[in-house]
Amino acid sequence: MKLERLARSAALALLTTIAIVLPAIQRDETDAFAQTSDAMTGAFALEDEFVTIAMLPGTNLRDIAAEYLDDPDLWPIILSLNDISDVTEIAEGQELQLPTSQLQTAVKALAASLESIQLANEAGAQLFAPILIRNAITLRDKAIREKQNGVYKESILLSSRSIDRAESARKKSQENRDVEAEARLSDRQGWVEGQKIQENSWTQRELNAVLNEQEKLRTLSSSTAQVVFRDASRLRLNANSQAVIERMRADPLQRREDAQISLVQGDFYALLASENNRNRLEVNLPNADATIDSGSFWVSQDQSGAKFSNFDVKPVSVTAAGETTVLGRNEGAVIRNGRAPEEKVNIQGRVHLVSPDEGAVFYGNDAELVWDPIGGGEQYWVEIAYDPRFDRMAKSLFGIEGAQVGNLELDPGGYFWRVAAIDAFGLPGQMSTVRKFEVRFDDTPPFLKILVPGPDAILRRASITLEGETEPEVEIVIEGDRLEVGPDGRFGYQMEAVEGENSVTVTAIDRAGNETQRVAKFTYLRDENTNIAFDDALIRDERGRFLTAGDTLTLSGKVNADAKISVVDAEESIRSETYAEPDGAFLVNIPIAGDEENLAIRVTSPSGYAFEETLEAVILDTAPTIRFSSPPPLVTSESMLQLAIETDQPASVIVNGHEARAENGAAHVEIELQQGPNLIETVATNAVGLVAIDKRTVIFDTEAPTITLQNIEVTPKGETALVSLNIGASDASGLAKTSRFNIRSGEQQHSGVLRFNKIRKAYQGSMEIPFGEDELIFEIEIADVAGNVNNLRLVQ
Secondary structure, eight states: OHHHHHHHHHHHHHHHHHHHTOTTSOHHHHHHHHHHHHHHHHHTTTOOOEEEEEOOTTOOHHHHHHHHHSOGGGHHHHHHHTTOSOGGGOOTTOEEEEEOSHHHHHHHHHHHHHHHHHHHHHTTHHHHOHHHHHHHHHHHHHHHHHHHTTOHHHHHHHHHHHHHHHHHHHHHHHHHHSEEOOEEEEEEESOEEEEOTTOSSOEEOOTTOEEOTTEEEEEOTTOEEEEEETTSOEEEEOTTOEEEEEEEEEETTTTEEEEEEEEEEEEEEEEOOOTTTOOEEEEEETTEEEEEOOSEEEEEEETTEEEEEEOSSSOEEEEETTEEEEEOTTEEEEEETTSOOOOOEEOOOOOOEEESOTTEEEETTOOOEEEOOOTTOOEEEEEEESSTTOOSEEEEEEEEOSSEEOOOOOOSEEEEEEEEEEOTTSOBOOOOOOEEEEEEOOOSOOOEEEEESOTTEEESOSEEEEEEEEOTTOEEEETTEEEOOOTTSEEEEEEEOOSEEEEEEEEEEOTTSOEEEEEEEEEEOOOSOOOOEEOTTSOBOTTOOEEESSSEEEEEEEOSTTOEEEEEOTTOOEEEEEEOOTTSEEEEEEEOOSSEEEEEEEEEOTTSOEEEEEEEEEEOOSOOOEEESSOOOSEESOSEEEEEEEESSOEEEEETTEEOEEETTEEEEEEEOOSEEEEEEEEEEETTOOEEEEEEEEEEOOOOOEEEEEEEEEEEETTEEEEEEEEEEEOTTOBOSEEEEEEEETTEEEEEEEEEETTTTEEEEEEEEEOOSSOEEEEEEEEBTTSOEEEEEEEO
């Protein structure tokens, strides 16, 4: 019979839901309910107990529920039994079917509540209305137990409340399934204006301004604007363009967004996200519409009509005057006003860039970009940006005549550039490869110092090496000869001195054309060898001072054969003496009296000719001290760790096996962090080999805290209610000590702070708020020590 089939169907559906949707119900409860359902179906299998009534004028569902079901609050049961979704659908005189026994009503009510819960879950209630759907499930669990205990009226009441909660969850979920999305003005060059639907005039749009549905956006002369959607898709409006964001809708459950753009005039270039993450995008023009599957395309609109260029393998479908043209990769089309699309054409290929070379440097405003002309290229489109993705535009030059452009008037900094050819139809072709160049402004003459020979030096050999120091990448000119400078700025020049006084002019010219001149003056007196050639292996600092780790300095080198070598201090006392070998080699050990000492080494040849050189000795017996300009963080969410390391003495610095570069008096290094703890080992070694080691651990964490518990209790206290929050959380790098929360009830908002309980591993707190009928919306921010945030939103 109908009722028997209905009861068995409802019981089976309920058991399935208990096993799948409501895992909190224990197995023994499920089995007990199955037995009760079987007995129940047998109890009324011989007859159907329904009554049909008509909806009379002046009556409502609560009156009918009170008369036939003994409780006015059971009116949702009547809607569910008659397949009516909303009370407004009931008309006067409409017939309604009602059960006449409490047992039958309890069975039907449970089946109806199950169906309501399933419909709510299909609409996304677990995501958008978790508290409401959880209440619906809890009420249905209680209704099952009351029916098993034979308390049918209470079971019906609980089922009715469950249906009410589930229906509220379904409606709330459906409302949140179609919400307005937002875009962002990620880049703006020049003057960019916008007009929201509620605004009466155009106003300037600042960088990172939020753009909404029906918002207009326009660029003026020499201006560009880039709009970024939430899926990372982006489109760039070029100069003198106007567009309207007609539609941006988001479905959080499906994680999809739809966007519709109207191009009023001008042109834009679009680069959409990967196919798996991409919004669905439509482009509307005054006389054409386009459905976009392509991830890279260009479109323009002017008084004559529209133009399209597609750079992607995915198509662009353009419809005008009832006809559709599908553009494949590297194809374009022109649409005249009021006409169907013209025959599609192949757009221009890539342009070959000529100069400047990759990484070239321009000084001042003399930057000039040159490329090879391409056949059929009537004009060219040049883009110059601050980044290789062209997210931050410096200049966009459309319609350039000829294969070069100059007088760019760029500020100092690094730039990236690319070029596309524009054919006779006005369609831009494929963009070229990207190159980088730099603009510098420099009016400071370079540093220049002559190290050897010293001021007014007296030399005994005609062949000398003039040595000096300047800045890297500087050109040195001596006697008309141009010299290359080493990476450290040092240079040397071999020359022959003339007997008597010598004057040599040294000119340093930097890449900006700035010059510095120095004159080296010395005297050459021909005599026996007066040069002490110290061994290159001896350790010296940047000032030429000899370094030792102990209180004895060892010097070695070559002088005149069999010469006597004497080392004397400032009081002319002899510290040490030795004789050179027949080949001139010598080695002498010198005791050092202080941390620093000025000495003289005197060489006397067998013929009696004597000469000497001064030297400085420095005892370096302490390892360098390592100090960070900014201490490494204990925890960070940045993947690249930038370190600046200072030492109290010259030293080479190695961090995790990477040699740090010296710059501005510090050693700089960049370390790529791995997720979790990272050991940062810094080793500093001074000139005499003494080593200092610093070990630290930096935790790299980009993962937001995990919510492990969501427990909110609302306890009425008369006109107020005590709200207790207990939010469990965990994070690998550690959690913040406190978290913020907001409670919104209608137009009221209450804010507070939760404190982390280490023992319970949860944020806890409470607040007393006015008690009302409005639903409570909880917004909770959980952050870890690295700054990663998990925002929790609950409705009750």
